[in-house]
Amino acid sequence: MNAILTIVIAGVGLWLGYFIYAKNINLNIVKPDDSKATPAKMYMDGVDFTPASKNVLFGYQFKSIAALGPIGGPIVAAQWGWLPALIWIILGTFFIGWVQDYASIIVPMRSEGDTFGALSYKLISPRARTILLVFIYLYLLLIMGAFGQVIGITFMSKPAVPFGILSVILMGLLAGQMTYKMKQDIILTTAITVVIAFFGIWLGQTSFITNIFEGLNNALGAGGQKYFWSIVFAIICYLGAVLPIWRWAQPTNYVSFWIVALGMVGGVIGMLVWNFQGGASFGDFPAFTGWTVKGLGPLWPILFVTIACGAISGWHSLVSSSGTARQIEKESDALPVGGGAMWMEMVLAVIALLTATAATGGWAAYQEAYAKGKFGVFAVGLAAFLSHIGIPTSFGVPYGLVFLTIQGLTISYLVVRFMRVASAELLGDAIPVMKNVHVGAIVALVLSLIVIWTGVWQTIWVLFGGANQMMASLALLIITIWLMSQGKQYNWTFWPFIFMYVTTIGALIYTAFWKALPAALAGTKVAGNIIAVVLAVVLLICAFILGYDGWQAISRYRRGEATVEA
Amino acid sequence: MTEKQRESFLKRFGRSAKEFLYGMAGHDMTRFALKTRGSMEHLFILITMGDLLGIPILPPYYSLRLLPYVVPQISTWKRRMLRERDLTDALA
Numbered sequence: 001m002n003a004i005l006t007i008v009i010a011g012v013g014l015w016l017g018y019f020i021y022a023k024n025i026n027l028n029i030v031k032p033d034d035s036k037a038t039p040a041k042m043y044m045d046g047v048d049f050t051p052a053s054k055n056v057l058f059g060y061q062f063k064s065i066a067a068l069g070p071i072g073g074p075i076v077a078a079q080w081g082w083l084p085a086l087i088w089i090i091l092g093t094f095f096i097g098w099v100q101d102y103a104s105i106i107v108p109m110r111s112e113g114d115t116f117g118a119l120s121y122k123l124i125s126p127r128a129r130t131i132l133l134v135f136i137y138l139y140l141l142l143i144m145g146a147f148g149q150v151i152g153i154t155f156m157s158k159p160a161v162p163f164g165i166l167s168v169i170l171m172g173l174l175a176g177q178m179t180y181k182m183k184q185d186i187i188l189t190t191a192i193t194v195v196i197a198f199f200g201i202w203l204g205q206t207s208f209i210t211n212i213f214e215g216l217n218n219a220l221g222a223g224g225q226k227y228f229w230s231i232v233f234a235i236i237c238y239l240g241a242v243l244p245i246w247r248w249a250q251p252t253n254y255v256s257f258w259i260v261a262l263g264m265v266g267g268v269i270g271m272l273v274w275n276f277q278g279g280a281s282f283g284d285f286p287a288f289t290g291w292t293v294k295g296l297g298p299l300w301p302i303l304f305v306t307i308a309c310g311a312i313s314g315w316h317s318l319v320s321s322s323g324t325a326r327q328i329e330k331e332s333d334a335l336p337v338g339g340g341a342m343w344m345e346m347v348l349a350v351i352a353l354l355t356a357t358a359a360t361g362g363w364a365a366y367q368e369a370y371a372k373g374k375f376g377v378f379a380v381g382l383a384a385f386l387s388h389i390g391i392p393t394s395f396g397v398p399y400g401l402v403f404l405t406i407q408g409l410t411i412s413y414l415v416v417r418f419m420r421v422a423s424a425e426l427l428g429d430a431i432p433v434m435k436n437v438h439v440g441a442i443v444a445l446v447l448s449l450i451v452i453w454t455g456v457w458q459t460i461w462v463l464f465g466g467a468n469q470m471m472a473s474l475a476l477l478i479i480t481i482w483l484m485s486q487g488k489q490y491n492w493t494f495w496p497f498i499f500m501y502v503t504t505i506g507a508l509i510y511t512a513f514w515k516a517l518p519a520a521l522a523g524t525k526v527a528g529n530i531i532a533v534v535l536a537v538v539l540l541i542c543a544f545i546l547g548y549d550g551w552q553a554i555s556r557y558r559r560g561e562a563t564v565e566a
Numbered sequence: 567m568t569e570k571q572r573e574s575f576l577k578r579f580g581r582s583a584k585e586f587l588y589g590m591a592g593h594d595m596t597r598f599a600l601k602t603r604g605s606m607e608h609l610f611i612l613i614t615m616g617d618l619l620g621i622p623i624l625p626p627y628y629s630l631r632l633l634p635y636v637v638p639q640i641s642t643w644k645r646r647m648l649r650e651r652d653l654t655d656a657l658a
Contacts, residue, residue: 043642043645045604045642045645045646046601046603047605047608047642047646048646048655050600052593053585055585055589056585056586056588056589056593058586059585059586059588059589059591059593060589060593060594061589062589062590063589063591063594115652115655115657116654117653117655118650118654129652132654133653136653179595246595246598246602250594250595254591254594254595257590257591258591261590261591318654319657321654322654322655322656322657418653418656418657421653421656422653425653
């Protein structure tokens with residue numbers, strides 16, 4: 001097996017999935033009608049509802065859904081061998097991933113721009129919305145826990161990383177100042193800030209800078225490093241969450257985008273060059289290592305939540321329904337935007353899998369890189385690809401680590417912002433101080449730090465994946481009920497819903513009662529494992545209530561007792 | 567494919583690629599700037615036309631003088647004020 005053959009297989013899956021299956025459903029079931037006014041046109045207010053072209057929205061949707069998830073999941077899932085991971089990435093996207101992303105645009109678009117909160121209230125039950133909000137808060141907390149451990153503990157403590165991150169953030173601040181205050185041309189702003197950010201990343205891996213951070217890490221000691229760098233992570237997120245979005249989060253994300261995009265383009269070119277030179281083969285990397293992997297668990301259900309984004313992810317349903325659906329100009333744009341972006345993310349997940357398999361060149365090298373830090377495999381793999389277009393590995397590895405760190409950071413700012421909005425919404429009336437932006441952000445970050453410091457990474461990652469996939473199954477439930485209410489064929493969303501719901505319940509139960517609870521009882525990381533059990537149980541209760549109410553709604557619609565106006 | 571068709575295809579492809587890149591890199595920033603402007607305008611209307619919602623912030627005399635400038639925004643403002651919102655509205 002080699003990189004090109006893998007890309008060809010993924011390409012065939014994409015062609016069959018998008019051009020045959022997806023287009024067939026789009027034309028015969030959803031039946032887009034471009035003469036109908038979309039909410040973006042009907043309610044255009046320049047605030048929430050604004051039409052945009054499909055090419056712009058395709059880029060916007062892809063950027064909004066692709067973060068650390070599609071990169072991290074396949075690298076970890078390669079522990080079961082490359083074949084199960086590849087099959088799930090392709091078939092998951094084929095039958096479930098694009099279905100959810102596309103339908104999450106269609107349903108709000110045909111429901112006057114309502115988001116999933118409002119739709120669950122109308123279609124399922126009044127309490128469904130409150131439970132969905134609790135569920136989303138915990139889901140966001142788990143994103144912070146999973147990303148925070150990787151960024152705050154694993155990456156930031158590497159001496160070659162912090163200076164690069166500092167450079168990107170400073171250049172982000174400069175980009176914000178140049179764009180919004182100095183009114184400078186965007187091309188000039190981009191050229192200056194991106195070039196200096198790259199220079200900062202290069203400078204960060206020179207011995208002069210690494211010696212400083214190494215000295216700091218030695219002074220802190222192993223335990224101190226963990227607390228120090230995760231607090232640095234929390235401070236960065238705090239600033240991103242409370243400062244005006246134009247001042248910090250947005251321009252930093254803009255500069256980060258170029259750092260990440262250039263790395264991806266360079267990596268793909270390097271991979272192709274390497275392949276044509278006769279390299280990039282999987283070597284002795286096994287296709288299948290067994291049904292159970294030590295430390296992770298059984299293939300079903302754990303693999304299906306380990307690879308979340310890249311096959312199917314609940315985050316996408318939130319982005320599609322709240323953001324993209326309100327900007328769709330024509331109904332026929334929903335498929336290329338929602339479905340197309342998901343298929344493109346599948347390609348990203350396949351490339352991430354290749355960094356674990358083809359780039360490392362064999363099982364032993366992969367295991368060695370994996371043991372040093374799960375996501376670090378990607379940095380090593382990306383550096384191997386980049387080395388074939390003349391970029392030295394000594395720069396490629398730190399660049400890969402900075403790449404991953406900023407990928408996670410850019411999402412983390414937004415997550416803390418959402419968490420403070422969520423806490424204000426859920427608790428603001430009972431505890432008015434929660435409406436204060438600083439209090440909301442600090443509460444969110446303190447909870448995140450507790451999860452980061454006490455948690456076991458594999459457990460948190462699986463819980464995050466479980467919550468993410470459960471969000472996806474709840475989105476599919478809402479979509480199914482909407483299709484029933486409209487008298488449309490619903491099997492294409494109902495069976496994916498059943499599969500995801502059962503799988504994620506299984507994953508949460510396994511993680512809570514087969515891994516975290518026995519570990520806590522055995523005295524291993526007691527606090528972290530008990531927190532994991534509590535989070536899993538609350539998520540399960542939310543999922544059961546929503547599942548019960550959803551089933552009641554399905555029964556109601558099947559009996560024809562409730563209909564929603566078209 | 568004729569020369570003209572090829573040129574038109576290349577033009578279309580170039581435009582699509584440019585829009586895609588803009589969508590990834592800058593659409594968020596533009597959207598946010600528009601959102602900020604829209605929110606400020608709606609806040610201004612709330613201050614000046616608060617009487618309509620029973621909030622007497624400004625004497626009606628001044629509201630009346632400002633009314634012609636606010637009229638084009640009233641329909642979107644009303645829709646936004648009356649729309650029930652929750653956390654999921656703020657997610658993107």
